[in-house]
Structures are given as C-alpha cells and as structure tokens.
Amino acid sequence: MNESTLTTVLEDAGLSPYQAEAYVTVLELGSASATDVADKSGVPDPRIYDVLRDLEQRGYVETYEQDSLHVRAYSPESVLEDLRGRAERFEDAAKEIEGLWESPEIDSHTVSLVKRIDTVLDKAEAKIRAAENQVLVAVSQSQYVRLRDALQDAHDRGVHVRLAIYAEDSSNHSLPPESEFRTVATEVRHRSIPMPLIVLVDRTATCFAPHNLSTNRYGIIVEDRTHAYVFHWFFMAGLWESTEPLFTDEGESVPRTYVNIRNCIRDIAPLLEDGATITATIQGINVESGAEVTLEGEIVDIDYPSLEDAGRDSLFSYLGGQATIIVETDEGVSKVGGWGAVIEDYEATRIVIEDVSYE
Template sequence: MDTDTLRRALEESGLTEYEVDAYLTLLEVGSSSVVGIAERSSVPAPQIYDTVRALEERGFVETIERDKLHARAREPVEIIDELREKSQMLADAADEVEERWERPDEQDFRVNVLKRRESLVNNAREAIENANVSVEVAATPAQLEQLQPALRDATDRGVKTWVTLCGDGESVDAGDVGVLQVRWRKLPGPFIAIVDRRRAFFAPATHHGEPYGIVINDDILTLVLHWFYLTLIWLPSERRYVDADRLPTYVSIEGFILDVAPLWYDGATIDVRVLGQDPETGEYTEVQGELTYIAAEGGTVPSRNPTVTELSGYATLVVDDDGRQYSIGGWGAVFEDVEAEIIAIEGIEFPTP
C-alpha cells in the first residue's frame, strides 16, 4: 500500500490529517521530540502538542518527559486489531447491503431472480426458520451447514424435513443433520429448497455457467419444482438416515403409495393420519383412519409395485374415518375431499398367516 492510500485509510479510521501526519512520522523515525515531529511533518508547531496528546489518548503513541517532551509510536497491536475490525465491519456491511438489495421485497411476487447463490441460500434459511408444515432440501455439504440450525429447529417444531445431500457424502454425519430423512447422491446437483409448498428456492449446479438463483412464491410453480426434486433428486438417491423414533411421514402422496402399495396389496391394515386442506374452502382438515383404497389414473388400482409414471397423472387414497369415506388427493387436488399436505402412518397390522 502506498503512503497516500495509507493516509486515507487512517483518516477513515477517525484520525485527523495532522494526527495521521504526526503518526506516520513517528513510525518512520521511531522516537523524536515533539518539536522534531513538527519539523519533520506538516503539522504546524502551535498544534503539535495537542496533536501528540490526541494520539496518546487514542493509544497510537506514548510520551516521555525528558529535557523536552518526546514521543514514540507504541507497539501497534491494538491499533492493528482495531483497523482490521473496522475493515471487517465495512466488508460485512457491504455484503449486507448487497444481500438486502437482492432480497425480494415485501410485495407479492411469483418469481424473483437473484445474482448470488449466497443470497439464495440465506433467503431459503429465513423461509425455513418460518416454516409451518414441510421442507424439502437438496444441498451440498457447505450449503447444508448454513441451513442446518434452521432445519434442526424446524424439525423440533414438528415441521416435516427431508434433505438430499449432493456431492461429498463422507463429510456429513447423516444422523446428526437434525431432519427426519437424509438421502445422498454422489453427483453434484442444483440447490433446492421447497418450504410449505408455497415457497421454493432454486440454483443450478455450480458448473452451469454464471451463478444465479430463483425465488418462487407460487404453489403451481413450486409443484413443478417438487416433481423435479422427487423424481430426479430424492427417489434415485441412496437412503442414509431415517428417524426411527418418529412415525413414517410423507409430504408426497406419490411417495406414500410407492412405499405402502406392496403392503396394502398383501392385505395389511394401514392406519394413517392425513393433514391438509379442503380444496373448495381452503380450510385446514385432518382425517384419521384406515386406508381402504388406492387409485391411479382412471380410478384403477395401481400395480403392486407402482412406478412414478403410473402415479404422475392421478393418485388418490380413500381413508375410512369413523365410518365416513374420505377421498385424499395430492398436491393441487381439485375433486377430492382433502388435499393432503402430510400423510403419517399411524400403524400397520399384517394379516395372520
């Protein structure tokens, strides 16, 4: 750094022009009489004593009483720490200004594009902190580290949380992530976070050119991203952790059917609890009872081991709740009694051989 730049930096730290000049002079000569400092610098003689005293009060120099008042620069440990702290504060302030500039405003929006992946991850973290129902995430270990406290807190609040770890799976203890399920895929992938079905955050893989991120605030577009997550990220990935202390829970009706269809075909009695909305009124609804029917496209029963393709167009459950038959649809249900947001297995009873 040249001297002029150093002068500007010290002035930015709070020193006056004369204080900077006197201090730099002492750094050069080590120790000098106060009068000598005035002679070697641009500080006027009538102001040199006040200037040196001001530097002493700030901890930049110390004075020595001899035949004449002398001064010398103090070891700059505290000064260096102070300058670095202010430098870091300014850098943090710059990052925060950029972050707030890119943060979606409070107005309603459907899609918002961000220029920085870091901003997208921070936005996703804030959404997870306020999640009420469910969170689906695909992230690298570094991204997961930023989200983990929010994910753990969400799980503790009863939010259903699923994570797919992309890339290096050895650096993360899947059982310590703090979510209900963790899966892993070796291939790198996009960053995805889907929160309460309404909000979603997406950034393509890092090798796909210029970085950017997309914030979605729309349940239809979020449904599209959910299907991308389900079919290309979640289902093909290796299962690494399932919280065995909690009931098996699903945010996707398709995922539920894929797992329980073989059991249901074999005559198992499956009790479920469904949380969702009335498609007509939007009112919160809960149905609890025995699963009595599974239907795919055309109302037909799917195969014993159905594929995602069989269920992609239409998938419905029927649940007997105290004698009443409720039809349960998935995301975007129109004709069913309940649009399921959460399906939890309450119990499974296998037939007697």
C-alpha cells in the same frame, strides 16, 4: 485533490458555486479582505459580501471589520464533521440501494431474480425456520453447513425434512456422521454429481440457484404454489431418485408419517390387498374452501391407476396421474389426494399411519 475537484465536492455537500469558490479561496489565503477574495475566487464584487455572510452563518468563516470587511476561515472541525457525516450517509444509502436491488421484498405470488447466491441462502434459511410441515433440500456440503442450524430447528419442531447433499467424496471422512444427520433430517441421500441448490418449504416457497460449476450465477426466489409444484417434481424426479440413501428414520413400524401420498400408497397398497385394516390421521386442506382439516379414520381403498402398470417393485413414486386415498371417518367416506389435488375432497399435507392390523 485539486482546487477544481474540491470546489465540486463542496457543491455536492450543499454549497453554491460562489460559496464553494469563495471558501476554497479563504482557506488558501488564511485571512483577507472581501475584495481580495472576490478578485482571486472570481466571485463578482457585488455578490461577495452576501456570499461571505452566508458562509459565516453556516460556520465556515468569520468576518470582521479592519478598515474594510475582512474574512478568515473558522477551525475546520465543524466543516469536517459535516462532510464526514454526509459521507457516511451516502455510504449507508449506497448499501441500502444495493440491498434493496439484490434482495427485493418478496410479495405473495412472486418470482424474483437475484444476483447473489447468499441472498438465496438467506431467504432459504428464513423459510426453513418458518416451516410448519415439510422441507425438501438439495445442497452442496458448504451450503448444507450454512443451513444446518435452520434444518435442525425445523426438524426439532417436527417438520419432515428430506435432504439431498452433493459430496464429491462420499466417504465417511467427508460427510457428516449419521448421528448429525439424525438431528437435521428425516431422510438423507447423497450423490457425487453436482446439484443445483433447491429449497422447497411447505409447498409454497422455492429457493433455487445453479450449482457452483455452472457459468450462470444467479438465484430465483419463488413464492407461488404452482411454481413450487414444478420445482417439486424436478427435485423428486431429477435429483432425489438419482441419489444414494445415507440415512432414514422412517422405519417399518407404526405410527409412520408421510408427506408424499405416492410414497404412502406404495407402502399400503400390498397391505390392503392382504386384507389389512389401516387407520390413519390425515392433515390437509379442503379443496373447495381452502380450510385446514384433520381426518381420522380407516383407509378403505386407493385409486392409483399407475400402480398396476408400473408394478409394485418399480420406481413409480414420482409418476404423474391420479393418486387417491379413500378414507372412512365418522362423517362418511372422503377422497384424499396429494399436492395439487383437484378431483378429490381434500389435499393431504401429512398422512400418519396409526395402526395396521389383521382380523
């Protein structure tokens, strides 16, 4: 580092230009008279005495009388400590700025674009660990490993987890064993075509990033029900229905839990046609007030116009349109819809079929 650069750095550290020039000159001379320092540093003679006294007060130099005012540099330890401390603070500030820029604080109803996929994964992990009802996940194998512990934690707490995993080689040697999948998800599927990263949590939060082979390297973090609804349909229609089943713990026996009303209707429609009595517990939200509710009663009918047209054996679980369950409770008859319900009394977040019986 040359003299000019050193002087500039000292100015950045808080010295005035005259103080920086005088201090560098004192370091070079070792000890010298004030007038010699002024001549060599270019500090005006009338100013040199004030400059040296200011440096002395800061602990950079000491002055002494020897026919005239002389000056010598103190041991640089205190100066070096100050400079290193400043360097650390600058480095910490740089990291903080980088973090705030790449991982902005998420307010309600926001869409944030981030540059690092790790930021998306960090937010996805945090959201999964806070999940209360359901999680939909599409990941590569490496991303699955990153989120595995959070998924296991959510699954252990009774959260309904659907996991779609991209595996170029779907052999048993490449994918985790079923025994592991049983600890992290309610249902697992796979496909050999790359998928974007999508994590949807409790119908409110979405974390998205293009797949690893994409030329676009960015991530989106969304905390908004409307956007989450759009990503939900992309997940179901664009990813989930194109995957191959690996594991599910959703057997035919009851009680059986659903977080998708269309899947529930698909299964109970033929039972109702055959005259079955179906009792259920439905957790949901009052469409008008937004209050959480629990309904317990008998499912007496369904209203799903697409069902008859699609055919019971057709793939219709992701079709749009009305999907309503009519349930009779002790308080009366109520209409229950799925995610985004507007014409029903309640939006179901979880449906548990408690019993199916025939007279």
